[in-house]
Amino acid sequence: MSMCPICNGMEHPQYSCPSCDHQMEDAGKLESFYGPYSPYQEWGDVAMTNGYLDQMAEECMHIFSCSHCGLQTTKAIKEIAPL
Numbered sequence: 001m002s003m004c005p006i007c008n009g010m011e012h013p014q015y016s017c018p019s020c021d022h023q024m025e026d027a028g029k030l031e032s033f034y035g036p037y038s039p040y041q042e043w044g045d046v047a048m049t050n051g052y053l054d055q056m057a058e059e060c061m062h063i064f065s066c067s068h069c070g071l072q073t074t075k076a077i078k079e080i081a082p083l
Helices: 043-047
Strands: 023-029 059-066 072-078
Touching: none
Parallel strands: none
Antiparallel strands: 023 059, 059 072
């Protein structure tokens, strides 16, 4: 089973906003924004219904937001094999 390096604190990616070129911040997993109980659902259940092929590609979908212009974007983070 693979794991997300961002969710597990192993990586802290830095992306520039494509709109204003300021630093974007990781706002968390996409699945956490579906509703009040979505962070507590089984990961596989949510990954099958989020509209992305992330489960098959072993990716974790994260939302990145720019505090300067407000742009939000979703990025696929490649999961890694556990050590």
